[in-house]
Each structure stands twice: as structure tokens, then as C-alpha cells.
Amino acid sequence: MRIAVIDIDDPGQHAAMVEKLDLPFPMLSDPDRTGAIDPYGVADPKDPRGLAHPAVVLLDAGGNERFRFVSRDFADRLPEDGVLEAARGLGLAPVGQDAPLPGVPAPGARAIPLDQLLPYFRGARFAALAMGLRHRHVDASIADDSKAYVALMDLYVGILRDRRRPAGDS
């Protein structure tokens, strides 16, 4: 299985993201949404810029759609375990993927520098935790949402901490 990320940003922004996060897969530009975002039905109709909902679509080798998850909103993500479980369920074997070509990095004005990502995710975690605790007696689904988001932020924080840890330091 190969992976490709798609959004509206241009190749320079994507080159910056690939470099910053050392991504092992390509990022593709679909600025007018006609290449993949609209054809795969993942555009957010409520977004004035026509941005895509965060979504994953798994296609088998024959091009048949075998799995789909479309987020409810911009903060919703499918945990990677869910994607991997779907891929394993289809019996898809891992395949090699060439490292993405580097390009010419040109981050957008809203790009968050790598050294700011850890406090960013920690802040998001604590905010989600606080909202869940504050409103859990009002609606149990709020607590569930909070718990899921905190778990996601814990995952991101863990990944960033592992990246900062020197090799061999466990």
C-alpha cells in the first residue's frame, strides 16, 4: 500500500511540510479541487475556501474503493490504528515507497515551525481535556469527544518527543 496526501496547497508548501516532518510519502496539490478533492466527494461544502474534510480513502490495486472515513469537522481524525486495521483486513501487504522528491520548500504564512508543534499539541490536549471535564455532566458525548481528542494529541506529542530523543536513548 502506498500513501499520498492531497490538499489545496502548492508544491512549495508541500515541500516545506515534507522536509519539516520528514514525511516518507508525497504530498499532492489540488488547488481547484477538480483533480481528486471534488471527484472523491470530500470537499467541505461549508468551507468558503472549499477545503477538504480530513479524510482517508483506501483503494485496492484494482482501483476499487475498499475503505473510507470522512471527518465530521476539521478537528476530527481517524486514528492511524483504524487505517492500519482496515488495510490488514483487506490483506494488503506492505510495499516499498520511494522517498518523496525534495522540491523547493516555501512554507505558507500559517505554517507552524517544528519547534512549536510540541507546545501546540500539548496546548490542544489540555484545552480538550478541560472542555471534557467541564461539560461531561451536560452531555456524555462531549466527554467521549474530549477523550478521543486527548488520545490523538497524546499520540502526536509522543511522536514529537520520540523525534527529539537522541538515537539509542530509550
Place this chain on the structure above:
Amino acid sequence: MQDFTLPDQSGAPWTLSEQGTAVLLVFMRGDW
């Protein structure tokens, strides 16, 4: 399959039907 060709981060064309294996398309909002 909705085939497509889009430029990757280097500007090189990337075509879905040329991958020859299963592909996970990850759609993001972008604007970063």
C-alpha cells in the same frame, strides 16, 4: 476508480493509475 494526475511537492506529476498497488489517499485541509 477516479483517476487523476496532480503535482507532488517537487512539481512532478503523480498519477494514481500508475502506482500499480493499493493506495491510501489522505485528504487534508491544507492552508499551511
